Amino acid sequence: MHRYDIERYLNVRSAGGADLGPSGRLSFLLDTTGTGQVWSLDEPLGWPEQHTFFEESVSFVDSSPERAEAVFGMDEGGNERAQLYRLNYESGEIVDLTNRPEAKHRWGGWDGEGDRFAFASNRRDQSVFDVYVQERDATSDEAELVYEGDGWLSVAGWSPSDDRLIVHEAYSSFDHDVYTLDVASGTVTHHTPHEGDVRYASPEWGPDGESLYLVTDRDSDTLRLERLHLETGDFSLVASGAGRRATDDDDEDDSPVKPGGDDGWNVDGVAVHEESRRVVYSRNVDGYTEITVGELVEPDRIDPFPAPDLPEGVAGGVSFGPEGDRFAITAAGSAHNPNVYVVDAKTGETERWTAASTAGIPPNTFVDPELVHYPTFDGREIPAFFSVPETDPPEGGYPVVVDIHGGPESQRRPSFASVKQYLLNNGYAVFEPNVRGSSGYGKAYSALDDVENRMDSVADVRTGVEWLHDHPEVDPDRVVAMGGSYGGFMVLAALTEFPELWAAGVDIVGIANFVSFLENTGDWRRELREAEYGSLEEDREFLQSISPINNIEAIESPLFVLHGANDPRVPVGEAEQIVEEAREQGVAVRKLIFDDEGHGFAKLENRIEAYRAIVDFLAEYV
Numbered sequence: 001m002h003r004y005d006i007e008r009y010l011n012v013r014s015a016g017g018a019d020l021g022p023s024g025r026l027s028f029l030l031d032t033t034g035t036g037q038v039w040s041l042d043e044p045l046g047w048p049e050q051h052t053f054f055e056e057s058v059s060f061v062d063s064s065p066e067r068a069e070a071v072f073g074m075d076e077g078g079n080e081r082a083q084l085y086r087l088n089y090e091s092g093e094i095v096d097l098t099n100r101p102e103a104k105h106r107w108g109g110w111d112g113e114g115d116r117f118a119f120a121s122n123r124r125d126q127s128v129f130d131v132y133v134q135e136r137d138a139t140s141d142e143a144e145l146v147y148e149g150d151g152w153l154s155v156a157g158w159s160p161s162d163d164r165l166i167v168h169e170a171y172s173s174f175d176h177d178v179y180t181l182d183v184a185s186g187t188v189t190h191h192t193p194h195e196g197d198v199r200y201a202s203p204e205w206g207p208d209g210e211s212l213y214l215v216t217d218r219d220s221d222t223l224r225l226e227r228l229h230l231e232t233g234d235f236s237l238v239a240s241g242a243g244r245r246a247t248d249d250d251d252e253d254d255s256p257v258k259p260g261g262d263d264g265w266n267v268d269g270v271a272v273h274e275e276s277r278r279v280v281y282s283r284n285v286d287g288y289t290e291i292t293v294g295e296l297v298e299p300d301r302i303d304p305f306p307a308p309d310l311p312e313g314v315a316g317g318v319s320f321g322p323e324g325d326r327f328a329i330t331a332a333g334s335a336h337n338p339n340v341y342v343v344d345a346k347t348g349e350t351e352r353w354t355a356a357s358t359a360g361i362p363p364n365t366f367v368d369p370e371l372v373h374y375p376t377f378d379g380r381e382i383p384a385f386f387s388v389p390e391t392d393p394p395e396g397g398y399p400v401v402v403d404i405h406g407g408p409e410s411q412r413r414p415s416f417a418s419v420k421q422y423l424l425n426n427g428y429a430v431f432e433p434n435v436r437g438s439s440g441y442g443k444a445y446s447a448l449d450d451v452e453n454r455m456d457s458v459a460d461v462r463t464g465v466e467w468l469h470d471h472p473e474v475d476p477d478r479v480v481a482m483g484g485s486y487g488g489f490m491v492l493a494a495l496t497e498f499p500e501l502w503a504a505g506v507d508i509v510g511i512a513n514f515v516s517f518l519e520n521t522g523d524w525r526r527e528l529r530e531a532e533y534g535s536l537e538e539d540r541e542f543l544q545s546i547s548p549i550n551n552i553e554a555i556e557s558p559l560f561v562l563h564g565a566n567d568p569r570v571p572v573g574e575a576e577q578i579v580e581e582a583r584e585q586g587v588a589v590r591k592l593i594f595d596d597e598g599h600g601f602a603k604l605e606n607r608i609e610a611y612r613a614i615v616d617f618l619a620e621y622v
Helices: 006-010 418-425 443-449 451-469 486-497 514-520 526-533 536-546 548-554 573-584 604-621
Strands: 015-020 026-030 037-041 058-063 069-074 083-088 094-096 105-110 116-121 130-135 144-147 152-158 164-172 175-182 188-190 200-205 211-216 224-229 235-239 266-273 278-285 288-298 301-304 314-320 326-333 336-344 350-352 370-375 381-387 398-404 429-433 474-484 504-508 559-564 589-594
Touching: 006 418, 006 604, 015 058, 015 314, 015 326, 026 058, 026 336, 037 058, 058 105, 069 105, 083 105, 116 152, 130 152, 152 200, 164 200, 164 526, 175 200, 200 266, 211 266, 224 266, 235 301, 266 314, 278 314, 278 326, 288 314, 370 451, 381 451, 398 451, 398 486, 418 429, 418 604, 429 451, 443 451, 451 474, 451 486, 451 526, 451 536, 474 486, 486 504, 486 548, 504 604, 514 526, 514 536, 514 573, 526 536, 548 573, 559 573, 559 604, 573 589, 589 604
Parallel strands: 015 336, 105 152, 398 429, 398 474, 474 504, 504 559, 559 589
Antiparallel strands: 015 026, 026 037, 058 069, 069 083, 083 094, 105 116, 116 130, 130 144, 152 164, 164 175, 175 188, 200 211, 211 224, 224 235, 266 278, 278 288, 288 301, 314 326, 326 336, 336 350, 370 381, 381 429
């Protein structure tokens, strides 16, 4: 098999974030130039037109319902302080709508006529978000503050009559509230009073404006699709996550308990087209997306249509066309780079519209993973994706990269990852565990690593490596820990808690010290993160005890630390301190800081430099 270098794989392109506009134009984000920019198509697999030409990545695009224009978002240098811009498709003119570079702006959608838009912003106070409404041709100073918030607010769309907005508030990743806001009076109505942690996510207006459709775990361990009647406050079940993905182990009935239990799987999102009453919702079944399309024939009943024919993997980002007769969706698989598909809602007929390049690498060389479940220290089973090269293993076995996701309320899913495909093409196996604390398997599983149970998730990594040791095709002396963000903490914790297991570690924008991380993270994030990790006021001693920086004397393996200087989530000081302390212990350490990046590496030239350096590091030490 021909081997391609890392730069080739990093040039595999992604198309997504699609929006179907009023003239049939499909707008989407494509990273052909090295960062995601706004492009459009008028027909499937046609020659796309590029509309934005920035060095920075565009984060979203949303077409006006009536005019040949769209709003898009973009930050600077990865600082996550997104500004909003209006793009005129005909003239190419781009207007800065917000022009408040010190503030974050979270898009809330156009009204029905495209005359106004809503957004949430922390302009008034960096630690909280307010709700604003702005005329499409107004300047930043003319935006009207319609509601002052006191937390992490976002806006989820205008009512069918354009007089109300859905306002969503997050206290933590697993505790939310939903409100409606009367735009004229500024009156807010709270619809989801509750005790304990309850998720209310993906809220959508019902066709009559009298109900909301959303996903919630208020009465279950996993998310279900429910309807909330706004006047009465009553909830009714529309669809659950019942059912499971078939596996080769279906004939075995004596295995340990797996996540995704009696309540089934998460319904993780819903889209409703108000006029046609068409609905699309998705279930996350052991990481794989299952799409259901149908029509609301009654308020609580969806009659299904044929399912679309999409690549097996992960799909989302539904955008209905103006008539509701079709929708755009982004889909990807482990062996399929992301592309946009347009689906006939009623027949399920599916067409791929974009042709994101695979950089000349034959798609049939991309490798699909095996979904596995391995036993951990307390009898639970941990889901993971295990991929091995298509070439025969060397005499001692494959080296393995244990790639640990961030979050921690995230999930490794079977979507395309160019770095993973490079590793597989170059003789590395890749192991991706969804340790306790991961999302996708119910709130009980996600809570298993909260605060004082934090290190149990690190123990799940240890048992995963021990599971790998039982595979003859794996070289137990060449196992690498790699991860980003919270996954970077997991790398550092694994290297310091179980140093005998590792040949090397790669920490990308990771947390080294929970105390300094919480003290220095963005004001708007601190309360959300304390809900997961523990508070500085009440849990400081515990946070110190689990911080890898305070156990650095145990580390034995070579370490590579990479970070962005503008990171607003995990400040770059986390990288500086772990590198300094590790070097004092005599550990072989490399450091790479990018001055024009934030929480991750958005620019192609930086990704190439970063991962080429990682490849060289692995070649030397593994």
